Amino acid sequence: DAKTTQPTSMDCAEGRAANLPCNHSTISGNEYVYWYRQIHSQGPQYIIHGLKNNETNEMASLIITEDRKSSTLILPHATLRDTAVYYCIVSASNNAGNMLTFGGGTRLMVKP
Amino acid sequence: DAGVIQSPRHEVTEMGQEVTLRCKPISGHNSLFWYRQTMMRGLELLIYFNNNVPIDDSGMPEDRFSAKMPNASFSTLKIQPSEPRDSAVYFCASSPGLSNRQFFGPGTRLTVL
Numbered sequence: 001d002a003k004t005t006q007p008t009s010m011d012c013a014e015g016r017a018a019n020l021p022c023n024h025s026t027i028s029g030n031e032y033v034y035w036y037r038q039i040h041s042q043g044p045q046y047i048i049h050g051l052k053n054n055e056t057n058e059m060a061s062l063i064i065t066e067d068r069k070s071s072t073l074i075l076p077h078a079t080l081r082d083t084a085v086y087y088c089i090v091s092a093s094n095n096a097g098n099m100l101t102f103g104g105g106t107r108l109m110v111k112p
Numbered sequence: 113d114a115g116v117i118q119s120p121r122h123e124v125t126e127m128g129q130e131v132t133l134r135c136k137p138i139s140g141h142n143s144l145f146w147y148r149q150t151m152m153r154g155l156e157l158l159i160y161f162n163n164n165v166p167i168d169d170s171g172m173p174e175d176r177f178s179a180k181m182p183n184a185s186f187s188t189l190k191i192q193p194s195e196p197r198d199s200a201v202y203f204c205a206s207s208p209g210l211s212n213r214q215f216f217g218p219g220t221r222l223t224v225l
Contacts, residue, residue, distance in 0.1 A: 099160065
């Protein structure tokens, strides 16, 4: 029972920014927004996570709206290797690690 | 850092046989997770351990499935007896505990004939 809603698929031109939206209108105050991706035939890979503030790392940027009901993952210069299924997950943090509930994700196709 | 190691990478067996999947988490990680992925159901959490103790096994489909973590560097997922509907890719992941960043292994593709 995923708590997020994502588009099923998106296309992006190589070299352009890929903006992947995610709705999480029922997010609780202690829940983080996580993004993972799964390249074909591989295990999921962590990308980024955040609570309230926008976050950036070497892979992507995460923009979270002020009301925290939605977020956008930005891949600034998409490459063909970024073609994957991208999962947006909301999850609270606790001392035992946490359970991640994966939904259907967004299948991003980066095209030359 | 070798990452999470899973073995075997591929397993083909016949219905009714016992199947054992193995996982070695990243050294120092104290949480370990088993997932199953199928086209129909997507990626599902089966069970997770913290400090070698099972915390939540509500995702384990039925009594044919069992998981153990005898020490911090090894876990097994066993299916006995296996059925064709158990065919899936099984992923193991580990995390440092306080962080929810999970590191996934390459998966074991199980085919039950």
